[in-house]
Amino acid sequence: MHIKWRAVIVTTILGIxxxxxxxxxxxxxxxxxxxxxxxTEYNNIKKNKHDMSKExxxxxxxxxxxxxxxxxxxxxxxxxxxxxxxELEVVAKIEAGVNLGQFFIFDKxxxxxxxxxxxxxxxxxxxxxxxxxxxxxxxxxxxIFEIVTRTGGTGVVVCEVYLWYIKDGxxxxxxxxxxxxxxxxxxxYFLKIGNYQFNNENNQIYAWLSSYKYKLDxxxxxxxYGTNTMTYRFDGTNFCYIAQ
Numbered sequence: 417m418h419i420k421w422r423a424v425i426v427t428t429i430l431g432i433x434x435x436x437x438x439x440x441x442x443x444x445x446x447x448x449x450x451x452x453x454x455x456t457e458y459n460n461i462k463k464n465k466h467d468m469s470k471e472x473x474x475x476x477x478x479x480x481x482x483x484x485x486x487x488x489x490x491x492x493x494x495x496x497x498x499x500x501x502x503e504l505e506v507v508a509k510i511e512a513g514v515n516l517g518q519f520f521i522f523d524k525x526x527x528x529x530x531x532x533x534x535x536x537x538x539x540x541x542x543x544x545x546x547x548x549x550x551x552x553x554x555x556x557x558x559x560i561f562e563i564v565t566r567t568g569g570t571g572v573v574v575c576e577v578y579l580w581y582i583k584d585g586x587x588x589x590x591x592x593x594x595x596x597x598x599x600x601x602x603x604x605y606f607l608k609i610g611n612y613q614f615n616n617e618n619n620q621i622y623a624w625l626s627s628y629k630y631k632l633d634x635x636x637x638x639x640x641y642g643t644n645t646m647t648y649r650f651d652g653t654n655f656c657y658i659a660q
Contacts, residue, residue: 468495473508476522480532487512496545498559499582500552506530509540515568523585534587538565541575549579550616556652558583560590571600577612579621579655591648591655593623605630621648621655 473493477486490511495504498521506522517539522530541564548559558581567574575596580589597608610625627641648655 468493468506473506473522476506476530476532477508477520481518481520482535483518486510486518490517494543494545498545498561500557500559505582507543507545509538509543511539513539515539515566515573519563519565521582521587523582525585531585533582533585538563539567540564541566549614550619554616555619555650564595573598588653590650590653591621593621594625600632603632605632605634607634619650620658621650622646623648 470491470493473491474488477488477491487510491508492511493506493508495506497503498505498507503524505524506520508520508522510518512518517537519534519536519538519540520532521534523533525531543561543563545561549562550560552559560579560581563578563580565576565578567576573596574594577593577595578589579591580587582588593612594608594610596610597606599606607628607630608625609628610623612621612623614621623646624643625646626643628637629639629641630637645660647658647660649658650656
C-alpha cells in the first residue's frame with residue numbers, strides 16, 4: 417500500500433512538473449510572438465515615417481484643411497494603426513499658442529491616397545496612439561484611444577480628456593471628461609479637478625469631479641462643493657451615463 421501511494425505521489429509530482437514546463441514554454445512563446453509582432457509594427461511605422469516628410473503633411477493640410485492659414489512651425493505628426501486594417505493612419509497636431517491648436521487624422525483610402533477624415537480646433541497636450549485604453553476585443557473590436565486637450569481664455573483654463581476611435585474611416589468621439597477647469601471671476605477663484613478609470617471587467621468608466629472655491633491667491637480654500645462620481649457604460653458606440 418505504501419509503495420502504491422508513493423507511486424501516485426511521484427506520478428503527480430512529475431505531472432505537475434511537466435505541466436509547469438509546458439505552460440512556461442507556452443507563455444515564453446506567446447511573449448516572444450508578441451515582441452516580434454510589436455517589433456514588426458514598430459519597424460513598419462519607423463520606415464513609413466522615414467518615407468513621409470513634414471512638407472507632405474503640410475501639402476495635405478493646405479489641400480484639405482478647413483482654414484486658410486495654419487501655424488506650420490508648431491506642426492508635428494505620428495503614424496499609427498488606429499483601426500483594424502493594415503494601413504497606417506497619419507495623426508498630426510499644430511500647437512499655435514498656449515490654448516490654441518489643431519488636430520488632424522489622415523486615412524488611406526481605396527485610391528491609395530490619404531484623405532483628411534477629421535479636423536478639430538484642439539490644442540493637444542498629450543496623446544497615446546500606440547496603446548488603446550482597453551483590449552479591442554472587450555469593446556466591440558474597437559481600438560479606443562485617449563487624447564488630452566487644453567483650451568481657455570482670459571482667466572480660464574480647461575483641460576479635458578477625450579476617448580475616441582476610428583470605424584469605417586470615420587472619427588467617433590466615445591466620451592469626454594474634465595481633468596481640470598480653472599476660472600477667475602470678480603476676485604473669486606473656482607477650480608474643478610477630475611479624472612477617470614476604465615474597468616475592463618465590465619466595460620465601464622468610473623469618473624469623478626471635485627469642485628472648490630478659493631481666494632484669489634488660489635491657495636486659501638473658501639468652500640468645497642464636494643465630489644461627484646459618475647459611471648458610464650459602453651453601448652457599442654459611446655460611453656453612456658448610468659443614472660445613480
